[in-house]
Amino acid sequence: MVAMKTKEQEDEAPEERVPHLPWMRHPVDIDSFSGCPVTSLPRLDPRLAEALQRMGIESFFPVQVSTWLETIGPGAFQRDICINSPTGSGKTLAYALPIVQMLSTRKVRCLRALVVLPTRDLALQVKEVFDAIAPVVGLTVASAVGQSSIADEISDLIKKSKQELYPSLDDEYVEMEPQTKVDILVATPGRLMDHINMTKGFSLEHLQYLVVDETDRMLREAYQSWLPTVIQFTRPTNQNHFRHDTPGRTLLHPLTTIRRSGVERGFKGKCYPRLAKIVCSATLTQDPSKLSQLELHHPLLLNSGKKRYRIPTKLESYKLICTSNIKPLCLIVLLQELRGEKCLVFTKSVDDSHRLSTLLGFFEDLPFKFSEFSSLQRESTRRKTLAAFKEGKIDVLIGSDIMARGIHIDGLRYVINYEMPQYVKTYIHRAGRTARAGESGSCFTFLRKNEVKRFDKMLKKADGSSCILRSLPEESIDSLRPVFETALEKLKDKLKGSTEPEASKKSNKSGDKVPGALKRKRGKQT
Numbered sequence: 001m002v003a004m005k006t007k008e009q010e011d012e013a014p015e016e017r018v019p020h021l022p023w024m025r026h027p028v029d030i031d032s033f034s035g036c037p038v039t040s041l042p043r044l045d046p047r048l049a050e051a052l053q054r055m056g057i058e059s060f061f062p063v064q065v066s067t068w069l070e071t072i073g074p075g076a077f078q079r080d081i082c083i084n085s086p087t088g089s090g091k092t093l094a095y096a097l098p099i100v101q102m103l104s105t106r107k108v109r110c111l112r113a114l115v116v117l118p119t120r121d122l123a124l125q126v127k128e129v130f131d132a133i134a135p136v137v138g139l140t141v142a143s144a145v146g147q148s149s150i151a152d153e154i155s156d157l158i159k160k161s162k163q164e165l166y167p168s169l170d171d172e173y174v175e176m177e178p179q180t181k182v183d184i185l186v187a188t189p190g191r192l193m194d195h196i197n198m199t200k201g202f203s204l205e206h207l208q209y210l211v212v213d214e215t216d217r218m219l220r221e222a223y224q225s226w227l228p229t230v231i232q233f234t235r236p237t238n239q240n241h242f243r244h245d246t247p248g249r250t251l252l253h254p255l256t257t258i259r260r261s262g263v264e265r266g267f268k269g270k271c272y273p274r275l276a277k278i279v280c281s282a283t284l285t286q287d288p289s290k291l292s293q294l295e296l297h298h299p300l301l302l303n304s305g306k307k308r309y310r311i312p313t314k315l316e317s318y319k320l321i322c323t324s325n326i327k328p329l330c331l332i333v334l335l336q337e338l339r340g341e342k343c344l345v346f347t348k349s350v351d352d353s354h355r356l357s358t359l360l361g362f363f364e365d366l367p368f369k370f371s372e373f374s375s376l377q378r379e380s381t382r383r384k385t386l387a388a389f390k391e392g393k394i395d396v397l398i399g400s401d402i403m404a405r406g407i408h409i410d411g412l413r414y415v416i417n418y419e420m421p422q423y424v425k426t427y428i429h430r431a432g433r434t435a436r437a438g439e440s441g442s443c444f445t446f447l448r449k450n451e452v453k454r455f456d457k458m459l460k461k462a463d464g465s466s467c468i469l470r471s472l473p474e475e476s477i478d479s480l481r482p483v484f485e486t487a488l489e490k491l492k493d494k495l496k497g498s499t500e501p502e503a504s505k506k507s508n509k510s511g512d513k514v515p516g517a518l519k520r521k522r523g524k525q526t
């Protein structure tokens, strides 16, 4: 019997091992491409070039050049593309640009590209990129993320049927009419499934491109079986061929380009449409059983460098060794040294984030403004907090891995791991909130003495990255001790009076679920 590997075992396996999947063994090396001025990218639509320049983009990053060359031109989308490139390397534009350019010549508006991401925040961030380039070539973009009511989303997505407007119209015509009024949809899996299951007129029939961003995370969870559902609905069927070939259905002709890109030959000598896929991550899984869910077609891997994982070139990693009992003090001293620069602090759970934020709240006159950022907070609270952080009204956000994936914050230079991340992938995604788009940044990790060896070994997997030992001035730590004692007492009192953190009380009011862990009585304090 073959034993299944746990996530941890997969992570701890030697990095040099040869991938099981043959197509993963000989990737295109993204690093062998250099940046390219916007005006020099072959075949780029001048309207898109102008839009990009308006966005302040002067030249393309290597991942964007390499993806473009594999998707635009004679071999356009003949193979599915898998991108494994570091955080902040520009993967969003790498897939958005070729899709928009390919769709810029479409005749009839209907849903042709679908981008799926695990969270609403990420989906909205990606939609912004499409919004900046798609309208200049006449394409419409929408989101299905649950930010507005389902009714509002439906009115953005679906146009009134001709039958409603012209009741005498032939049924056959009405049935074939594409009803979505967007070309590109950026969605989270839950809302996507709501529309697939319930929205009249929502159809994936004409879909040509599917992007699965943050692929490893998307494949780890089933998310209501969205992926098999999308694949099932977009699989070429006999019905499709029937429509192509049946004489007299001239009204369908504008749609005969359905999923023509990535056209696959071999069906009795005729072309039949195939859904072209792009999947991407900074930590792309190599697990065949997970990747098989995507049903990739002759996949081509674009990989940065030789190693499986890479951290951004301008990221500096630091480790700080301290005992648990003075860790909050060390954090305060470190934050003081960072002089109120924007910083994300990662704890290992929402519970810990809440405790740490509450504790820091008992210190008066801290020279930085901080806030908790938790999945237990209301969506509106989180949005406001993030906006305040982006605007520089808050210097430090304390949260768990909810902040780790994909989120981009301009000018963020520092990330702190308050506890050692369990997996190298976690380190990469957390640290990757800084040092993005060629900027420099630093990631600090607090460690206990007995964690140092394991941490160094873990970092070696990220392209052999080294980590600098950083110390903090003893006298600064000592000067905070008296206040710390009092703060700890206050924290104990506060938590004694409440078995649930404030955040969970708030979410109860709004009817959200409270995870089991938080219902339990609090354990030992920080």
Ligand SMILES: Nc1ncnc2c1ncn2[C@@H]1O[C@H](COP(=O)(O)OP(=O)(O)OP(=O)(O)O)[C@@H](O)[C@H]1O
Residues within 6 Å of the ligand: 056, 057, 058, 059, 060, 061, 064, 085, 086, 087, 088, 089, 090, 091, 092, 093, 281, 282, 405, 406, 407, 408, 432, 436, 437
């Ligand atoms: N060619 C470019 N020139 C300048 N800035 C760019 C360019 N391409 C992308 N950017 C900027 O780089 C930042 C990071 O891009 P993006 O979010 O696409 O990275 P990513 O590779 O998807 O990262 P992650 O893996 O963390 O999701 C964004 O702010 C984006 O606007």
